Amino acid sequence: MMKFAIRFHSKSGNTRLLADAISEVLDVPAYDISHRLTEDVDVLFFGSGVYGCALDPGVVSFISDIDVKVGEFVNFCTTGMMTSNYDLIRDVLSTTGIALSDREFHCPGSFVGLNEGRPNENDIADVKIFVNDFLD
Numbered sequence: 001m002m003k004f005a006i007r008f009h010s011k012s013g014n015t016r017l018l019a020d021a022i023s024e025v026l027d028v029p030a031y032d033i034s035h036r037l038t039e040d041v042d043v044l045f046f047g048s049g050v051y052g053c054a055l056d057p058g059v060v061s062f063i064s065d066i067d068v069k070v071g072e073f074v075n076f077c078t079t080g081m082m083t084s085n086y087d088l089i090r091d092v093l094s095t096t097g098i099a100l101s102d103r104e105f106h107c108p109g110s111f112v113g114l115n116e117g118r119p120n121e122n123d124i125a126d127v128k129i130f131v132n133d134f135l136d
């Protein structure tokens with residue numbers, strides 16, 4: 001059986017909605033980044049946003065400090081304008097030995113009048129479909 005974990009950082013709750021949906025599909029808890037990984041996992045689903053064109057420093061620390069074996073890192077994110085934070089995540093991960101999946105999930109997240117109501121019901125349905133593919 002594949003072992004999964006979910007971690008996320010969410011300032012305003014947008015990415016947390018995706019994390020909670022992923023948690024429902026995988027039936028594993030979605031914890032924020034104050035919870036270090038304590039055991040090896042096959043797949044880590046990791047979610048965050050982008051703030052001032054950058055990752056939150058806590059996200060960078062969490063990833064840099066991973067000291068268990070992660071088979072594959074799957075990125076999910078919500079952003080205001082950027083299409084994804086994938087490249088920023090890839091840069092941080094490149095300082096570790098952890099492999100970044102080329103599959104990722106992104107949807108817009110509400111932000112000062114932009115993307116109102118996102119993630120919405122369709123986004124939640126889409127992220128569940130995305131995660132289901134990892135179970136096949």
Ligand SMILES: Cc1cc2nc3c(=O)[nH]c(=O)nc-3n(C[C@H](O)[C@H](O)[C@H](O)COP(=O)(O)O)c2cc1C
Nearest residue numbers: 010011012013014015049050052053080081082109
């Ligand atoms: C202080 C701040 C700065 C932000 N800067 C950016 C940015 O540079 N580019 C972008 O695409 N989105 C930006 N956003 C939008 C967030 O990435 C977006 O709202 C995201 O969904 C937040 O996720 P969260 O609610 O999980 O923290 C910013 C949001 C905040 C609050």
